[in-house]
Amino acid sequence: MAQKTETLQLKDSPAAYGAISRVNHWGVALGMIALLGSGLLMAYGPLTREAVAPIRDWHKALGVVVLIVGLWRVGWRLAQGAPRPASDMPPWLARAAKAVHWGLLATVLAMPISGILISVYNGRAVTSFGVVIPAQDKVGWIANAAHGVHQFAGWALAGLLVVHVAGALKHHFLDHDATLRRMLRGAA
Numbered sequence: 322m323a324q325k326t327e328t329l330q331l332k333d334s335p336a337a338y339g340a341i342s343r344v345n346h347w348g349v350a351l352g353m354i355a356l357l358g359s360g361l362l363m364a365y366g367p368l369t370r371e372a373v374a375p376i377r378d379w380h381k382a383l384g385v386v387v388l389i390v391g392l393w394r395v396g397w398r399l400a401q402g403a404p405r406p407a408s409d410m411p412p413w414l415a416r417a418a419k420a421v422h423w424g425l426l427a428t429v430l431a432m433p434i435s436g437i438l439i440s441v442y443n444g445r446a447v448t449s450f451g452v453v454i455p456a457q458d459k460v461g462w463i464a465n466a467a468h469g470v471h472q473f474a475g476w477a478l479a480g481l482l483v484v485h486v487a488g489a490l491k492h493h494f495l496d497h498d499a500t501l502r503r504m505l506r507g508a509a
């Protein structure tokens with residue numbers, strides 16, 4: 322019986338995402354979606370101050386983890402470049418998809434950095450699984466500016482994510498191409 326030998330491709334190739342990029346993508350995506358949901362719930366949900374407090378602690382702890390993994394994830398993408406699109410599409414659409422990807426990567430760093438600045442410059446330390454980022458003397462304008470960035474980048478993330486997921490679903494269900502498959506399972 323013929324033996325099927327498939328080696329696990331770790332790095333990207335010009336046509337496919339390797340295992341490292343796929344783990345990076347789905348791990349950070351899960352974290353960012355959980356943080357976006359919890360952030361919007363804290364800011365606009367019906368919860369009392371007491372109910373928000375433990376969610377805020379959890380939000381900050383997970384956010385610091387996303388920053389650490391996110392630095393690696395963005396570095397890996399910068400070092401690797403990106404595979405070419407899985408199917409032919411008009412140049413403007415390929416450019417738009419790329420811009421959405423870079424926008425999303427920017428939020429992976431901007432959200433946790435601004436979040437940490439909100440807390441520490443309001444005089445509160447941030448703790449995440451034993452890692453402590455110490456409180457600083459209160460500086461109102463830094464905390465307020467960081468809150469503005471966190472709010473703006475949070476809504477930008479929500480908008481980019483809607484376009485990004487809609488694009489992935491269109492490729493899969495309407496165009497029937499390998500875009501979503503190759504991010505889930507590797508080689509197209």
Ligand code: HEM
Binds near residue numbers: 384
């Ligand atoms: C890493 C990805 C993160 C995402 C996607 C995210 C998302 C959000 C969103 C959408 C909000 C609501 C903003 C608004 O419209 O007012 C929020 C609030 C907040 N986030 Fe984050 N966040 C992240 C990381 C962090 C980190 C690392 C910290 C701090 C260590 C942090 C601290 C806060 C604080 C203090 C608030 C205000 C909560 C309140 O209104 O009481 N966030 N976040």
Ligand code: HEM
Binds near residue numbers: 353403418
């Ligand atoms: C359910 C949610 C998601 C789905 C279905 C999804 C799907 C995909 C697919 C199919 C690709 C490959 C596109 C291509 O080959 O051109 C991709 C790439 C990408 N996605 Fe997502 N994605 C999701 C969530 C996210 C989130 C939350 C982020 C970031 C915050 C994100 C950031 C990216 C980036 C930066 C790329 C470019 C390749 C890379 O650096 O990994 N995605 N996504």
